[in-house]
Amino acid sequence: MKRAAMRLWTLNKGLLTHGRGLAYGSENKICKPLHIQEVRNKLREIVGVSTIWRDHVKAMEERKLLHNFLATSQKALPPRKMKDSYIEVLLPLGSDPDLRDKYLTVQNTVRFGRILEDLDSLGVLVCYMHNQNHSTKMSPLSIVTVLVDKIDMCKYSLSPEQDIKFTGHVSWVGKTSMEVKMKMFQMHSDDKFWPVLDATFVMVARDSENKGPAFVNPLVPENKEEEELITQGELNKSRRIAFSTTSLLKVAPNSEERNVIHELFLNTLDPKTISFQSRILPPKAVWMEDTKLKSLDICHPQERNIFNRIFGGFLMRKAYELAWATACSFGGSRPYVVTVDDIMFQKPVEVGSLLFLSSQVCFTQDNYIQVRVHSEVASLDSREHMTTNVFHFTFMSEKEVPLIFPKTYGVLQDYLALELVNDH
Numbered sequence: 001m002k003r004a005a006m007r008l009w010t011l012n013k014g015l016l017t018h019g020r021g022l023a024y025g026s027e028n029k030i031c032k033p034l035h036i037q038e039v040r041n042k043l044r045e046i047v048g049v050s051t052i053w054r055d056h057v058k059a060m061e062e063r064k065l066l067h068n069f070l071a072t073s074q075k076a077l078p079p080r081k082m083k084d085s086y087i088e089v090l091l092p093l094g095s096d097p098d099l100r101d102k103y104l105t106v107q108n109t110v111r112f113g114r115i116l117e118d119l120d121s122l123g124v125l126v127c128y129m130h131n132q133n134h135s136t137k138m139s140p141l142s143i144v145t146v147l148v149d150k151i152d153m154c155k156y157s158l159s160p161e162q163d164i165k166f167t168g169h170v171s172w173v174g175k176t177s178m179e180v181k182m183k184m185f186q187m188h189s190d191d192k193f194w195p196v197l198d199a200t201f202v203m204v205a206r207d208s209e210n211k212g213p214a215f216v217n218p219l220v221p222e223n224k225e226e227e228e229l230i231t232q233g234e235l236n237k238s239r240r241i242a243f244s245t246t247s248l249l250k251v252a253p254n255s256e257e258r259n260v261i262h263e264l265f266l267n268t269l270d271p272k273t274i275s276f277q278s279r280i281l282p283p284k285a286v287w288m289e290d291t292k293l294k295s296l297d298i299c300h301p302q303e304r305n306i307f308n309r310i311f312g313g314f315l316m317r318k319a320y321e322l323a324w325a326t327a328c329s330f331g332g333s334r335p336y337v338v339t340v341d342d343i344m345f346q347k348p349v350e351v352g353s354l355l356f357l358s359s360q361v362c363f364t365q366d367n368y369i370q371v372r373v374h375s376e377v378a379s380l381d382s383r384e385h386m387t388t389n390v391f392h393f394t395f396m397s398e399k400e401v402p403l404i405f406p407k408t409y410g411v412l413q414d415y416l417a418l419e420l421v422n423d424h
């Protein structure tokens, strides 16, 4: 079966490598890039959090006073340009060996999970830049990640010995939400930064206590390219809403999807019996449920974000690493991530929660493996589990991988969900 994901990925790869960047690229920016460690320090300053865990309740109490600085309508806020939120951040892996260990894999490449954490922090800082209010030192807004729309890699393997640079800016705003585009580059042997990754995140502004929605500054384009980005942002918003309402948990499979289900079912019926109960795997195939891996983490205060909930980047890193291990043990060779799709942060994760991750291969084709990770949390004193996120990762393996077949209706839905994800 042809899968849109693989086509999409190939298309994006071409665009990333040859496409033009925004008009105000790094060469036109006079400011020195921030060091990666300054990003989180800056965020702490903007939000005014305490670095001492036992003081976090007091620090949140102080943030209550910032309520007065929240706008009562979006119109009351001055419009901003894309360049107002544009920032550059340096991850100096080449010149700072102490930093390198944190990012190192055993195969001497860069840990992608760490990059996910950096992108998340950078995305939030970009949004604070957009909403900067010069009359207050601390921001009355609490900005959280609601969605990782897409991350596309145009280089699979990154060197842990060369500097990395990130850039990012707000590319669209709604009333309380903002789309952020980020890029990552790595220093090449020609002493130039080459593009390696393109990412789109959606962030949401909440009030100072992170309890209700808050308005964000409007965004005005300065040229045709920016107009196009804003138009695209509008289309993205409609697509995201349409996608969330066509979830297979809410809507029954359509006729095309029913045909897929039926074909998969027929392919796994034992021709020697006349029973629907008797199922066999075609040659070179694996049952989807046999690809599962699970993990459990205790969400310690160390992993908290500036709002004393669990940092979205940490959740992404844990999910990614489990997905990588799943793809590795399934494919039997080293997988490289090529795309990350639709990571939805449905609910915040409280410090002290138990984080249950379960991962399984949902689709394969040639060397490609798609893995879905489902995360649930439970508090220590309650047995009730709550879904907080669903993650989708596409890997490329060094060798061709087996086909996978769903056995039950529930698992078939995961297979079809991937089809929906990839068709957007």
Ligand SMILES: CCCCCC(=O)SCCNC(=O)CCNC(=O)[C@H](O)C(C)(C)COP(=O)(O)OP(=O)(O)OC[C@H]1O[C@@H](n2cnc3c(N)ncnc32)[C@H](O)[C@@H]1OP(=O)(O)O
Pocket (backbone or CB within 6 Å): 040, 043, 120, 121, 124, 143, 144, 145, 146, 147, 173, 174, 175, 176, 177, 178, 202, 204, 206, 213, 237, 240, 241, 244, 305, 306, 309, 310, 311, 312, 313, 344, 345, 346, 347, 348, 349
């Ligand atoms: C180091 C610092 C890093 C900090 C970053 C983090 O770690 S954050 C930690 C990880 N993230 C989280 O914990 C967030 C968990 N999720 C939540 O708390 C909640 O889902 C939420 C507050 C984000 C959204 O809740 P609701 O959907 O009920 O809120 P509401 O309906 O008011 O929507 C708010 C805005 O989000 C938009 N929105 C909602 N869902 C969306 C989706 N799937 N795709 C795109 N946009 C979406 C809406 O259109 C609206 O924008 P408009 O008003 O423009 O129409």
